[in-house]
Amino acid sequence: xxxxLVHELESTIxxxxxxxxxxxxxxxxxxxxxxxxxxxxxxxxxxxxxxxxIDVVCGIESRGYLFGIAIAVALDVPFILIRKKGKLPPPFxxxxxxxxxxxxxxxxxxxxxxxxxxxxxHDDLLATGGTTEAAALLVQKQGAIVSQFSFLIALKxxxxxxxxxxxxxxxxxxxxx
Numbered sequence: 001x002x003x004x005l006v007h008e009l010e011s012t013i014x015x016x017x018x019x020x021x022x023x024x025x026x027x028x029x030x031x032x033x034x035x036x037x038x039x040x041x042x043x044x045x046x047x048x049x050x051x052x053x054i055d056v057v058c059g060i061e062s063r064g065y066l067f068g069i070a071i072a073v074a075l076d077v078p079f080i081l082i083r084k085k086g087k088l089p090p091p092f093x094x095x096x097x098x099x100x101x102x103x104x105x106x107x108x109x110x111x112x113x114x115x116x117x118x119x120x121x122h123d124d125l126l127a128t129g130g131t132t133e134a135a136a137l138l139v140q141k142q143g144a145i146v147s148q149f150s151f152l153i154a155l156k157x158x159x160x161x162x163x164x165x166x167x168x169x170x171x172x173x174x175x176x177x
Contacts, residue, residue, distance in 0.1 A: 129160030
């Protein structure tokens with residue numbers, strides 16, 4: 001664990017109380033983008049976790065793109081978008097998942113992942129793990145292997161990492177709360 005990076009991120013990320021609703025402590029990561037060196041350091045850490053272990057990065061819409069594309073570029077591997085339902089042209093494959101109230105669906109284009117490819121699924125934040133689990137199921141539907149998950153932040157008390165255990169994949173986060 002890079003304690004210098006952890007400390008710098010903790011002093012940069014803003015905690016916004018009661019957003020988007022009362023009782024939520026929102027972690028605003030946007031100040032990271034005001035500091036290009038800090039952003040580079042985050043990418044360096046996340047890319048080091050996956051170096052020589054994956055063939056492709058899949059990023060979850062939309063904040064998973066903020067770091068996921070840069071991780072893929074740093075590792076010289078392809079980047080594949082996982083989007084909300086209705087945002088991609090066909091052909092695509094979808095996966096429904098439950099939310100606190102109701103359900104949602106994510107999709108990815110078919111033919112972009114190849115059978116047996118080792119995949120890193122990246123998102124900025126791991127909370128309950130529902131969206132990430134759905135992303136992993138999308139990857140598996142296409143015959144690829146979920147090798148790793150990475151996140152900037154994991155909210156441990158919400159149980160997301162435990163939910164991902166069934167994929168037998170490595171999990172990395174820079175910050176844990």
